Amino acid sequence: MKCYLVILCFFIDISTKALYKGIFNIIYKLLKGFIMLYFMKKIKTVASISLLVCSTTTFALSEQALEGKDLYIEADCMRCHGILPQYNPKENKAKNFKQIVSWVSGCDGMFDIGWFPEEQENVAQYLNELYYKHEQK
DSSP states (O other): OHHHHHHHHHHHHHHHHHHHHHHHHHHHHHHHHHHHHHHHHHHHHHHHHHHHHHHHSOOOOOOHHHHHHHHHHHTTHHHTTTOOOGTTTTTTTSHHHHHHHHHHHHHHHHHHHOOOOOHHHHHHHHIIIIIIIOOOO
């Protein structure tokens, strides 16, 4: 009988340790999950704020420039300006906003795009805000 009690106590001891280990693992996983969730929310918040700040400061275009961007894309201006080096805005800097408008007007006339003067100015505004940053007069 003593032998059975010793074996029974041994199994109870093992099962108690397993129970404690199981409970510990569950608590550990729950805490780890809560901690990860907390930090993930913080990381998402910081990333969202960073993205918002970058998008409003770096890529903010005026309404006029956004209309010019649509016209620029629609006219497929990149077929020349994306390939030929003499049309690269980094290489060939305009001295002022009027020069940009005159270049846009020249392309409009040469390729018979059919933009109105306001549309030419919108495209020039888009290019100015994107590449040149000249003041308008």
